[in-house]
Amino acid sequence: MSIDVVGLTVLGVFILLLLIFASLGRRWQPSFRKLPSYEALGTAIERAVEAGERVHVSLGTGSVIGPESAPAMAGLVVLSRVASATAMSDRPAVATTADGAMAILAQDTLRTAHARLGASERYEPTSGRMLGATPYSYAAGVPAVLANENVSVHILNGSFGSEGALAADFGERRQALVVGGSDDVHAQALMYATAEHPLVGEEIYAGGAYLNAGVFHGASLRAQDVLRVLVILAILAGTLLSTLGVIP
Amino acid sequence: MKLGAWIVWTAVAMAIGGIVLAGYFVDLPELQELRLLFMRWAILLSAAALLLGILNLLAAHMHKVSQQEAGWPYSGLLIVILLGTLVLGLVFGPDNRVVLSLFEYIQLPVESTLMALLAVSLAVAGVRMVARRHDVYSLIFILTALLVLLGTAPWPFGGGGLTGYFGWLRNWLAQVWAAGAARGIVLGIALGAIATGLRILLGADRPYGD
Numbered sequence: 001m002s003i004d005v006v007g008l009t010v011l012g013v014f015i016l017l018l019l020i021f022a023s024l025g026r027r028w029q030p031s032f033r034k035l036p037s038y039e040a041l042g043t044a045i046e047r048a049v050e051a052g053e054r055v056h057v058s059l060g061t062g063s064v065i066g067p068e069s070a071p072a073m074a075g076l077v078v079l080s081r082v083a084s085a086t087a088m089s090d091r092p093a094v095a096t097t098a099d100g101a102m103a104i105l106a107q108d109t110l111r112t113a114h115a116r117l118g119a120s121e122r123y124e125p126t127s128g129r130m131l132g133a134t135p136y137s138y139a140a141g142v143p144a145v146l147a148n149e150n151v152s153v154h155i156l157n158g159s160f161g162s163e164g165a166l167a168a169d170f171g172e173r174r175q176a177l178v179v180g181g182s183d184d185v186h187a188q189a190l191m192y193a194t195a196e197h198p199l200v201g202e203e204i205y206a207g208g209a210y211l212n213a214g215v216f217h218g219a220s221l222r223a224q225d226v227l228r229v230l231v232i233l234a235i236l237a238g239t240l241l242s243t244l245g246v247i248p
Numbered sequence: 249m250k251l252g253a254w255i256v257w258t259a260v261a262m263a264i265g266g267i268v269l270a271g272y273f274v275d276l277p278e279l280q281e282l283r284l285l286f287m288r289w290a291i292l293l294s295a296a297a298l299l300l301g302i303l304n305l306l307a308a309h310m311h312k313v314s315q316q317e318a319g320w321p322y323s324g325l326l327i328v329i330l331l332g333t334l335v336l337g338l339v340f341g342p343d344n345r346v347v348l349s350l351f352e353y354i355q356l357p358v359e360s361t362l363m364a365l366l367a368v369s370l371a372v373a374g375v376r377m378v379a380r381r382h383d384v385y386s387l388i389f390i391l392t393a394l395l396v397l398l399g400t401a402p403w404p405f406g407g408g409g410l411t412g413y414f415g416w417l418r419n420w421l422a423q424v425w426a427a428g429a430a431r432g433i434v435l436g437i438a439l440g441a442i443a444t445g446l447r448i449l450l451g452a453d454r455p456y457g458d
């Protein structure tokens with residue numbers, strides 16, 4: 001039996017930091033830098049509710065099993081907050097994805113948000129749906145959703161490839177507010193050009209903290225910051241030791 | 249009863265997630281077997297969920313047709329083609345020439361067209377970005393895109409020494425600046441993904457509902 005001690009230690013430190021920051025969360029309120037994308041989103045959701053327009057959350061084209069599920073899981077947190085804000089409006093939020101399992105999770109998230117507000121009767125199972133089984137068939141289905149559902153806020157929070165740029169562009173053409181991010185660096189570069197409010201890097205995982213989804217989300221960002229500093233220090237130390245010939 | 253239900257879901261998610269995660273760090277044969285077993289279950293459940301997703305898609309479009317909402321003829325077409333492909337696949341099998349032709353001559357060209365459309369969308373988006381976003385980052389983005397295009401695209405009449413200069417500049421931008429920045433971004437994304445996974449493992453996030 002062999003144990004990856006380094007990996008387990010890093011994981012242990014991450015969990016410890018997460019729990020410490022979560023327990024400190026209420027007493028020691030974190031202050032995060034301003035992210036214009038999430039600031040604009042809050043205002044746009046309020047406006048959409050008042051205008052009787054719809055908010056669309058896209059959870060991407062990644063599968064629920066595999067590393068590409070992480071940004072969609074973060075997207076589900078955003079969907080939960082958006083669903084809570086719009087459940088009592090004329091047009092509650094809709095969510096789409098290219099994965100069957102993710103569509104079920106989206107339905108669960110929407111159903112739970114409605115139930116929490118005591119509005120279970122307003123929940124529609126088709127408000128969380130799968131648009132297509134492949135990335136581009138998904139992108140092809142996006143314009144129909146945006147047009148038929150009268151969408152004015154288009155959030156792309158999931159794993160996308162180049163089809164994410166098309167999905168964002170369809171939103172821009174409808175003059176919706178488009179907030180777009182992906183875990184894929186190339187897709188992020190494309191979305192930087194096509195989305196009005198692009199999410200860069202790990203900003204895609206920060207939605208929960210910026211939309212006040214709970215103390216654990218703020219704690220996550222703080223733990224990430226501590227670990228980021230540790231990783232930077234490790235890279236610098238490694239570079240220095242390698243340059244001096246101490247390590248090969 | 250409702251309280252009991254979410255506790256059970258959370259406990260199952262935490263236990264199975266913990267075992268699968270431990271399997272990546274501890275090389276114990278029994279643990280590895282258990283991890284693979286859970287992964288196989290996940291793949292099977294994911295396939296079943298795909299079927300549910302398709303049924304959900306069908307339900308959404310049947311609702312549109314029955315209510316005669318805007319664009320309902322397209323929904324009708326989708327239902328006919330979806331059911332037609334399903335019947336052909338069930339009758340002839342997925343490897344049959346007829347079924348494969350549907351993908352080869354219909355789906356593949358349509359998806360390729362959309363991919364080609366991306367180039368046009370990006371050009372339009374670039375112009376839109378210049379007109380709308382007046383900040384330093386957008387300026388850097390556009391300038392870099394132009395320099396990379398100049399270093400990649402063929403020059404009329406050979407381009408003289410400019411081809412080599414812009415080619416060198418493109419490589420320098422891509423291999424030094426872009427690669428370095430991309431690695432930094434990937435590190436941040438990895439940390440974010442770990443944090444998201446840990447929140448689910450700790451039961452703080454429950455994407456499976458309450």
